[in-house]
Amino acid sequence: MTLMLPAEPGHARSLTALLPGLRDAVTRPAGHGWLPAARSAVIVLVDGLGKATLSSRAGHARFLTSAMSSKDVARSVFPTTTATALTSLMTGVDAGAHGIVGYRVRVPGTPHAANQLSGWERDGLDPESWQRARTLFEDADASAFIVSREEYRGSGFTRASFRGATFLSAADVAERLLLAADTAARHDGAIVYAYAPELDVLGHRHGIESGEWTDGLETVDAAVRAFAAALPEDVGALVTADHGMIDVPRRGHVLLEQGNPLLDGVEVVAGEPRMLHLHAHPGDADRLLSAWRTAESARAWVMSRSEAIDAGLFGDVTPDVAPRIGDVLVAARARVAYYDDRTRDKAGQSMVGQHGSLTSDERLVPLIRLGAFSRR
Numbered sequence: 362m363t364l365m366l367p368a369e370p371g372h373a374r375s376l377t378a379l380l381p382g383l384r385d386a387v388t389r390p391a392g393h394g395w396l397p398a399a400r401s402a403v404i405v406l407v408d409g410l411g412k413a414t415l416s417s418r419a420g421h422a423r424f425l426t427s428a429m430s431s432k433d434v435a436r437s438v439f440p441t442t443t444a445t446a447l448t449s450l451m452t453g454v455d456a457g458a459h460g461i462v463g464y465r466v467r468v469p470g471t472p473h474a475a476n477q478l479s480g481w482e483r484d485g486l487d488p489e490s491w492q493r494a495r496t497l498f499e500d501a502d503a504s505a506f507i508v509s510r511e512e513y514r515g516s517g518f519t520r521a522s523f524r525g526a527t528f529l530s531a532a533d534v535a536e537r538l539l540l541a542a543d544t545a546a547r548h549d550g551a552i553v554y555a556y557a558p559e560l561d562v563l564g565h566r567h568g569i570e571s572g573e574w575t576d577g578l579e580t581v582d583a584a585v586r587a588f589a590a591a592l593p594e595d596v597g598a599l600v601t602a603d604h605g606m607i608d609v610p611r612r613g614h615v616l617l618e619q620g621n622p623l624l625d626g627v628e629v630v631a632g633e634p635r636m637l638h639l640h641a642h643p644g645d646a647d648r649l650l651s652a653w654r655t656a657e658s659a660r661a662w663v664m665s666r667s668e669a670i671d672a673g674l675f676g677d678v679t680p681d682v683a684p685r686i687g688d689v690l691v692a693a694r695a696r697v698a699y700y701d702d703r704t705r706d707k708a709g710q711s712m713v714g715q716h717g718s719l720t721s722d723e724r725l726v727p728l729i730r731l732g733a734f735s736r737r
Contacts, residue, residue, distance in 0.1 A: 399597035409561030411605020444477035446603035452494040455676025459494040469684035474631040481517020488521035498525035538588035564714030597734035602726035634698035636717035638687030646688040660695035
């Protein structure tokens with residue numbers, strides 16, 4: 362079967378190319394890469410800020426949108442979830458190489474789906490071996506810094522995907538960005554990563570159409586404006602995101618209850634509501650794929666593991682990573698979200714803003730150049 366997947370704009374840079382671009386800008390002669398040379402560089406990651414949503418809220422993000430051209434766009438990786446995207450950003454490779462193939466991922470040979478953001482210790486994952494790729498910070502010729510929230514210092518995900526960087530923290534987004542600008546100014550050749558998770562949290566809780574999210578966007582816009590003003594003229598910066606987001610109303614929830622025939626033959630449900638990894642009992646994968654295609658193809662891309670790998674969705678997939686990918690993948694294209702309603706924890710069903718799939722709203726993110734990088 363030929364998969365009909367959404368096309369990507371040819372001018373969009375992959376998220377995996379961004380840190381190598383910064384590294385080239387600060388370590389190699391001018392004109393070598395796609396970014397101008399800079400004494401040091403900062404990448405600002407605004408979690409959950411999609412290109413389409415930012416463009417539609419131009420009046421609430423006047424600085425960001427004024428600094429962004431129509432071609433300033435990057436494409437996230439698949440799945441469009443934070444654990445996968447940030448690891449791809451930090452390693453320069455897709456999920457098929459680093460192994461963080463979703464939000465919740467089955468540990469091969471077990472019935473457990475491990476949480477790739479917060480479940481490392483609980484689920485017994487070794488950050489040094491589970492995330493399989495070297496980070497670009499480990500291989501950087503220059504000093505590397507992370508500026509994030511203090512609560513992320515030393516977490517399993519930080520240890521897995523940000524190895525090789527010095528961790529700095531500040532309480533709110535404005536303080537974080539000013540600390541990033543100061544760090545880049547004081548360390549020649551440095552690469553600084555600054556993380557802003559606030560919009561993603563507001564989106565999940567209230568939705569991207571909410572007043573709370575709009576207020577959060579205005580706060581981020583003001584913080585980036587102050588950050589840009591604090592950058593020395595020879596320090597470059599990129600502002601981007603790990604994924605976009607869409608609002609899924611309650612009527613779009615597809616609850617997979619006990620006895621639902623779509624769960625027949627399913628051993629483990631992993632992934633997240635807009636991008637399920639379904640792991641089948643031995644011998645049941647083909648039947649499971651057929652059942653989901655019959656029921657859900659009108660509102661989701663339903664594909665087998667081999668079809669997804671052949672389509673290049675996970676990049677080049679190593680043999681050790683392949684079993685982490687579901688036998689059947691269900692990537693929502695309509696405004697729906699799939700929940701395993703057999704679980705006790707129903708907290709996820711309260712989320713409004715969601716992501717994980719292949720739609721342009723989820724996959725396309727801004728790529729805004731500031732400071733030394735604003736010179737074309």
